[in-house]
Amino acid sequence: MTDLRVIDSHTEGEPTRVVIDGGPDLGGGPLSARVTRFADRFDHLRRRIILEPRGSDALVGALLCNPTRDDCAAGVIYFNNTGYLGMCGHGTIGVAATLAYLGRVEPGVFRLETPVGVVGVDLVDANTATVENVASYRYRKDVPVDVPGVGEVTGDIAWGGNWFFLVKGAPCPLTLDHERELTGAALRIRSALREQGITGENGGEIDHIEFFAEAHADDANARNFVLCPGGAYDRSPCGTGTSAKLACLAADGMLAPDTDWVQESVIGSRFVARYVAADDGRIIPRVTGRAFVCGQATLIDQPGDPFADGIRA
Numbered sequence: 455m456t457d458l459r460v461i462d463s464h465t466e467g468e469p470t471r472v473v474i475d476g477g478p479d480l481g482g483g484p485l486s487a488r489v490t491r492f493a494d495r496f497d498h499l500r501r502r503i504i505l506e507p508r509g510s511d512a513l514v515g516a517l518l519c520n521p522t523r524d525d526c527a528a529g530v531i532y533f534n535n536t537g538y539l540g541m542c543g544h545g546t547i548g549v550a551a552t553l554a555y556l557g558r559v560e561p562g563v564f565r566l567e568t569p570v571g572v573v574g575v576d577l578v579d580a581n582t583a584t585v586e587n588v589a590s591y592r593y594r595k596d597v598p599v600d601v602p603g604v605g606e607v608t609g610d611i612a613w614g615g616n617w618f619f620l621v622k623g624a625p626c627p628l629t630l631d632h633e634r635e636l637t638g639a640a641l642r643i644r645s646a647l648r649e650q651g652i653t654g655e656n657g658g659e660i661d662h663i664e665f666f667a668e669a670h671a672d673d674a675n676a677r678n679f680v681l682c683p684g685g686a687y688d689r690s691p692c693g694t695g696t697s698a699k700l701a702c703l704a705a706d707g708m709l710a711p712d713t714d715w716v717q718e719s720v721i722g723s724r725f726v727a728r729y730v731a732a733d734d735g736r737i738i739p740r741v742t743g744r745a746f747v748c749g750q751a752t753l754i755d756q757p758g759d760p761f762a763d764g765i766r767a
Contacts (some may be wrong), residue, residue, distance in 0.1 A: 456487065456499070456755050457476055457749075457752050457753060457754050457755055458475070458476035458477065458485050458499070458752070458753040459473070459474050459476055459504070459751075459753075460472060460473055460503065460749050460750070460751055460752075460753060460754050461474055461555065461747060461749070462750070462751070463548040463551050463552055463747045463748055464512070464548070464689075464743045464745065464746060464748055465544035465545070465548045465551075465690050465743055465744070465747060466544065466689070466691065466719060466723035466724065466725065466743050466744060466745075467508070467689035467719065467721050467747040468512065468514070468544045468688055468689040468690035468719075469512055469513045469514065469689075469724045470513075470514050470515075470516055470542075470544065470545045470548030470549065470552075470610075470745070471503060471504070471513055471514070471516070472515075472516045472518060472520075472549055472552045472741060473503065473515065473516065473517045473518065474518060474543075474552075474556070474645045475490045477499070477517050477518070477519070478495070478496035478499055478517075478548050479548075480492055480496075480519060480531075482500070482520070482522070483504065483522070483648070484522060484569075485519070485522070485531060485568065486569045486570075487568040488519065488531065489531055489538050489756075491708075492531060492533075492538065493537070493538060496758060498665075498763040499573050499763075500533045500537075500582040500674065501537075501590075501763045501766065502516045502531065502720070502753065502762060502764055504532075504534060504535050504757070504764065505535060505763075505764025505765055505766065506761075506764065506765045507752055507761055507764075508628070508764070509535070509603070509764070510517070510534050510535075510686075510763070511680075511684050511685060511686035512532070512686040512687075512688075512689060513534070513535070514532060514539070514542055514545045515533045516530050516531070516532055516533075516542070516545050516546070516548065516549050516600035516617075517530065517531045517533070518530060518549075519566040519589065519761075520593065520696065522567060522596065522742075523565075523567055523572065525565055525569040525572075526564075526565045526566055526572060527559055527562070527564040527565060527566060528547075528549075528553070528558075528566055528567070529554065529566070529567040529757055530546070530549055530566050530568055531569060532545050532568070532569075532682065532739055534683060534684045535684035535685075536683050536685075537683065538569075538669045538683040538766050539616060539617055539693060540568065540569050540570035540616055541568050541569075541570050541571075541573065541588060541614075541615030541616060541694055542594070542615070542693065542694065543585055543587060543614075543615065543642070543690075543692065543693010543694045543695075543696065543697065543725075543741050543743075544554050544605065544688070544690040544692065544693050544743065544745075546566060546568075546573060546575065546583075546585045546693065547583045547597055547693070547741075547743050547744070547745045548745045549566065549579055549586060550566075550575045550583040550585075550745065551580065551745035551746065551747060552576050552632065552745075552747060552767035553581070554580045554654065555747045556565060556579060557670075559577060559676060560577070561577045561578060561580075561642070562576070562577060562578070563575070563576050563577075567658045568588075568615075570615055571588040571589075572588075573585055573587055573588060574586030575581050578697070578742075580718075581636070581744045581745060581746055582742065582743075583743070583744075583745070584740050584741065585692070585740070585741050585742075586738060586739075586740050586743040587614065587615055587693065587697045587738065587739045587741060588594070588614075588615050588737075589732050589734070589736040589737070589738055590612065590613055590614040590615070590697040590698060590700065590701040590729075590736060590737055590739050591612065591613055591649075591705075591735070591737065592610055592611070592612045592698075592702045593612060593613060593654055593655050593735060594610065594611040594703045595610050595702075595705070596609075596610065596651060596694045596704055597609055597610065597611055597619075597624075598688055599646050599650060599652060600650070601639075601642050601643050601646040602614065602646065602714070602727060603641060603642055603665060603678075604625065604639055604720060605620055606628065606641065607623075607643055607646075608621075608622045608623075608638065609620070609621040609622055609643075609659060610622075611652075611654055611721065611736045612660075612698035612699075612702055612703050613654060613655070613698065613701070613725050614693075614694040614695060614696070614697030614698035614700075614701065615630075615693075615694035615697060615738065616644065616661065616662050616694045616695075616698075616700075617653075617654035617659060617660040617662065618662045618663070618664050618694070618695055619644070619647060619652075619660045619663050619664065619696040620642065620664045620666070620695075620698060621663065621665050621666070621697060622666075623665075624665040624666065624667050625639045625665070626639075628665060628666075628667045628668065628678070628679045628720050629666050629707050629720065630720060630721065631719070633687060635686070636665060636679050636681075636687070636720075637681060637687060639665075639683065640663035640665070640681035640701045641663075641681065643663050644655040644663050644681070647660050647708075649655065649691055661683040662665050662680060662681065662682060662683065662692075662694070663680070663681040663757065664678055664679070664680045664681075664692070664698070664699070665667055665678060665679040665680075665716045666678050666699070669716070669717075669718050670718060670722065671718060671722070671724075673716060674716040674718045674724060675716050675717065675720070676715075676717055676718065677717075677718040677720065678691055678692065678695065678699070678717060678719065679718070679720045680695045680719075681690040687720060688719065688720075689720075689721050689723070690719050690723055690725070690753035691717040691718060691723065691725045691743075692713060692719070693720040693725065693741045696715075696717045696725050696727045696739070696741055697719065697727070697739035697741065699715075700715060700727055700729045700737060700739045701726075701729075701736070701737050701739075702733075703715065704729060704737050709729075710729065711728070711729060711730050711731050712728055712729075713728055714726055714727070714728050715727045715728065722742075723743075725742060725743045726741075726742045726743075727739055727740065727741045727742070727743050728740050
């Protein structure tokens with residue numbers, strides 16, 4: 455019987471659950487190797503933390519672990535209802551707010567180690583943080599894909615810590631009353647990408663689909679709708695998705711370095727992002743958002759519970 459202590463937060467509406475005690479012992483070594491151990495030996499704990507009846511499809515989990523580098527405050531492994539994430543922008547802001555709530559960090563600059571690299575965090579106050587993401591870039595521009603029930607769709611393939619297909623043109627208005635239509639179209643696009651063998655670099659699976667439209671607020675630049683790997687939409691503007699968008703804007707010469715880009719989510723929350731150029735032609739995005747701690751709990755593994763490890767399809 456294993457009980458887990460967690461702290462819940464939301465970043466601009468998107469939930470993060472940080473495991474602070476009772477998580478699996480994944481040993482040492484690179485975080486990428488520890489993710490493999492998590493998946494191979496302890497995936498039932500991922501399901502227990504994320505799936506109903508304790509969680510939801512929108513929830514992202516974050517396991518705190520010891521970093522391999524002395525200059526990092528913690529290592530973090532992110533996961534969701536279908537598996538594991540290389541990086542999570544909203545989750546990193548949620549982790550920062552959680553560490554601040556626990557008194558483990560103070561306002562200022564620190565680093566977190568993720569399976570895809572080290573990210574920087576500038577904690578402005580207890581709820582506001584800027585994440586300096588991993589190097590991001592556009593891999594392919596104007597990629598056509600024939601989508602059953604939708605037609606031909608064109609988009610850019612870009613990396614922002616996860617692989618994205620950034621669709622040129624949304625199938626309907628980006629509002630919550632069109633959520634089912636948007637989700638359905640995004641799912642069909644993702645399936646078509648898989649069936650037609652369209653991938654990120656080195657065969658990386660494109661598991662995030664992103665639509666864009668004009669912002670609703672006068673002081674924002676765009677509104678997005680992001681479908682996450684598990685089939686739920688991102689309530690926040692998506693940190694890695696915003697990073698991928700900045701990479702495309704930079705590649706097209708449409709956004710200069712150190713220029714703010716205000717990205718709205720489908721619920722109207724926002725991230726403020728900018729970038730600096732990297733030596734290899736990629737960009738280093740910096741994404742600012744707010745997270746608020748909203749719960750603290752112990753997830754109990756009670757003997758005889760038929761759904762102790764979650765409700766699975």
